[in-house]
Amino acid sequence: MNYIAPCLYAFGASLAFAFVFNIPRNKLLLSALGGMLGQLVYVVFQLVISNDVILYLLATIAISLYAEVLARLTKSPTTIYLAVALIPLVPGGGIYYTMLYFINSEIDLGISTGIHTLLISGALAVGIIMVSSTVNLVRKVMIKSKTKIRKKIKYGKNT
Numbered sequence: 001m002n003y004i005a006p007c008l009y010a011f012g013a014s015l016a017f018a019f020v021f022n023i024p025r026n027k028l029l030l031s032a033l034g035g036m037l038g039q040l041v042y043v044v045f046q047l048v049i050s051n052d053v054i055l056y057l058l059a060t061i062a063i064s065l066y067a068e069v070l071a072r073l074t075k076s077p078t079t080i081y082l083a084v085a086l087i088p089l090v091p092g093g094g095i096y097y098t099m100l101y102f103i104n105s106e107i108d109l110g111i112s113t114g115i116h117t118l119l120i121s122g123a124l125a126v127g128i129i130m131v132s133s134t135v136n137l138v139r140k141v142m143i144k145s146k147t148k149i150r151k152k153i154k155y156g157k158n159t
Helices: 004-020 025-045 052-074 078-089 092-103 107-155
Strands: none
Touching: 004 025, 004 078, 025 052, 025 078, 052 078, 052 107, 078 107, 092 107
C-alpha cells in the first residue's frame, strides 16, 4: 500500500484551504504541513490499529500538538494551524452518504453511516479538547509556579 500519496494529497488540500482561509504567506507551508502530519499519523497507525475512529483521534491529537507548538513558536493563534490541518480529516464523505441514504429511503444505512460519521466528528473534537485543555493546564501551573518563585525571591524564603 502506498503511504506517501495520501500524505501529499493531504498537504495539497491543506495548502489550498490555507489560501481560502487567508492564512499569512509566511505561515502557509507550516499550516499545510499539519495536514500532512495528521495523514501521516493516520496511515502509520493504520498498520497497528484497525478502528478508524481511534485513528482519527490519534491524528487529531498529533495535529493539535503540532498547532499548539507552532502557535507558541510563531506567536500566532493556534487556529491558523489547526483549522487548516484538520481539513483532510473532516468526514465529508460520511456526511454526504448519510444524506444520500436518507434521501433514497435507505434508513438503516443512513443511520449506521450517520452514527459512524458522528463518532469520527466526536473523535476530532475530543482530540482537540484533550490537547487544548492539557496545554492550558500546564500553562496555568507554570505561571503559578513562576509567581511563587518571584514572591520567594522578592520577600525572602520564609514567606
